[in-house]
Amino acid sequence: MLYGLIDCNSFYCSCQRAFDPDLKHRPVVVLSNNDGCAIARTAEAKQLGIKMGEAWHLVRHERKLSDVRWFSSNYPLYADMSRRVYQVLLDYSPRVEPYSIDEMFLDLSGFSNTLHAHCGAMRQAVQQITKVPTCVGWGPTKTIAKLANGLAKDRPELEGLCDLTDPQTRQRFYRNVSVGEVWGVGRRLLPKLHYAGIRTIEQFVEAKPAHIRKIMAVTGLRLQAELQGESCIQISEIAEARKGMACTRSFGRPITTYEEMHEAITGFATRAAEKLRAEGLDAAHIAVFIQTNRHKRDDGWYANQFSISCEPTNDTFTICRHASRLLKQIWLKGYRYAKAGVMLNDLAPHGQQSTLFSMASAKPDHETLLAAMDGINQKFGSGTLFPLSAGIKRDWKPRQAMLSARYTTRLEEIMEAQTW
């Protein structure tokens, strides 16, 4: 087997740059929901010292950052650009796994002899067609492909391509690189490995299996095998059915009244139910949480969550009703709430689950109404039709002060060309 991993460089920033010539040489930053933290930075922005996850409002007025162009995250645009990258890749690999919005695993088994040229052409095509620069790494397992990709990104002299198929090349690399660079070895695991005297990938690979097993159970053994070139993790072409679905948000300003919180929760429940129906699922467990700002404990800190099991449903109105009841249980007056959410769990295909003593037949039939609602929201934009209890003003909505156009998904927002 031969696996590749292609990763889009500063993906959200690259999407913004694809449609705006003014951004070509400027440092660009994309912020998280609510315009909170920097979640994507171009190389120029990184050079200015902007850190991943840095709170933007704290640094944006620094003089050295005056040239930085910043954007609210524009997920409709990023989703469509990710779709484009994926489709281009299908011309270069029979199986593509969209691992995240900006990185995809590839089955490169058929191209063993011409890999370097093949991956170079693929990278070139993605760049030309989607305007998104990428790096590609490959090797006999997914874990090695991921490592190779990291190398391609970190070392400019590799020109975006890194081949770790050769065991000797790997060995040299393993000796000098921290085990923390390995896919799946997180910050929590690293101290344990260090404590056991394992610092480099080489030390990890050569450690006794029993030893590794004690530290990180079977996952560790699988990782050892993967790093030695024995493939244990296959390509999965599409995400497995979801186990849970959530709609949570940070508010643009603190919420202090029950009425507003109720609107927010109803809005989240409505959106979550819509997602549920889009995937043809029912939920049998509903949770609601509310919390104040963790970083501003002087104002008094409170967080609570409450949940119930219910009959499997995808009905917006039923889910909203449950969510309202849950909110009543946890609501406490006198706090400044910063974040809230609705989580749906125990998901199964719609209509499949049935409980003994089902009350389903007693429920009013909302199916037609819901289908119509989904149809209208799909055609005219999410949130066109919603239960009135979700509120109309909704000025607690997250801040998105610097949203760019949705260049590829909205006809009224497409790129404009001046005739010359």
Next chain:
Amino acid sequence: MSARYAGDRTTGFASPAADAVEGPIDLSQILDLKNPSRYPVRVRGATFAGRGILDGDILIADTAGSPQAGQLVIAWAAGRVLLAELQKRDKTWWLLSGDDTHPPLQVDPARDVEIWANVTSVVREKA
């Protein structure tokens, strides 16, 4: 439901067209809009009226493929997005204006003059 009847499944007399349903014409398919290299672009200005492209038209631009002489292109030039005609002179590519109001501009990525996409189709919502 009304949307599901397409000339095929009649309730009384069997439709003789049941196996011949083709559905309405899908312009997004004809314009190949699902292709990852296709992007819609709005025209601002009328210097290409002579080539039948008016202010407000939607162009379907394609970022794949190589440059062709005589083709209309979407170009980036010094921070602006332009619609121009591409020509080849002395082995280099030049952007020509629609009504000769501007001198030709040499395509040169090093000077931030580059081709963004080829124009493949024109759509006018209201004729």
